[in-house]
Amino acid sequence: MSKSAPKTPAWWFGDAPVPVWARLLAPVYAGLGRLRRRLYRTGWLRTRRVPVPVIVVGNLAAGGAGKTPLTLALVEKLRQAGWRPGVASRGYGRQDPRTPRWVTAETAPAEGGDEPVLIAHRLAVPVRVDADRAAAARALAEAGCDIVVCDDGLQHYRLGRDLEIEVIDGARRYGNGRMMPAGPLREPPARGRCCDFRVVNLGHGGPAQGPQAEGTVPGTGFGEWPMRLLSQHALPLAGGRPRPLASFAGQRGHAGAGIGNPQRFFDALRAAGIGVVPHAFADHHAYAAADLDFGNDLPVLMTEKDAVKCAAFADARCFAVPVDAELPAAFWVALLDRIGRPG
Secondary structure, eight states: OOTTOOOOOHHHHSSOOOOHHHHHHHHHHHHHHHHHHHHHHHTSSOOBOOSSOEEEEEOSBSSOOSHHHHHHHHHHHHHHTTOOEEEEEOOTTOSOTTSOEEEOTTSOHHHHOHHHHHHHHHHOOOEEEOSSHHHHHHHHHHTTOSEEEEETOTTOTTBOOSEEEEEEETTTTTTTSOBTTTSSBSSOHHHHTTSSEEEEEOTTTSOOSSSOOTTOSTTOOTTEEEEEEEOOEEEETTSSOOEEGGGGTTSEEEEEEOSSOHHHHHHHHHHTTOEEEEEEOOTTOOOOGGGGOOSSOOOEEEEHHHHHHHTTTOOTTEEEEOOEEEOOHHHHHHHHHHHOOOO
């Protein structure tokens, strides 16, 4: 495992005892959160609205839950339904977070953030990064977008929203159920029940299609929609034709992941029959060529989020493994019905 592997506190998602200092600070964090929500609710802090519908995708627990795959699928479905969507994001991890900017597939991840660059590369839709996501949404509307999807904005109450989607990690859920820093929660679980939709990421093995209704699929609760992740191809970063992921089965290979939950990626590759040598990096890790020097010529498989930061120095060993989100058809029917028709 890499030296820069994420240092998630052992007590968040495990059985380790919560330190006294964390238990003492958790009520302070929770109290500040309640105060902030109350200030917005009573109007002391102002929520900014934009003249187009806004959909916010987010989570309550810190760490990766699968927001980006859902955002990609959501934007594509909106486009198929006739909308002109744009994506607003903070652009976490970029070098100059105070400067708003447009992000394209050619934008350096250090300038636009890895996830916004990935979204722009996959979908070729307008992407705006700004610490003030209300300002980002306004810029997208002025640029001709008739609907805005805000990636990771559940706690950004300055941005008014028409619809909220909470994404939940199906394996880790809310961890120990405590507020930060005693646990992984930014807001209490009751906050999720206020969202319009709750999506549970079941990873690469959970069922998403079929006759099951929401909340009846193993791993989900009442009112929760299942999401399954699909990975079928590996894209060579040095150029060339995609390879079926199945073509790596029965081989050993390095797996690099600088995401909120690297284990999910490693497990997916193992489920595909690949002998994984795992290398976990911190979420939003800024890669250098030395990070991919593993001392041999085994293939290197990485997430798309990592790949956009390695493209400049990747060699023929390196492959990106795209992930697509699959949800029940009934979910999309319900969501599009809630939004209405464009125009």
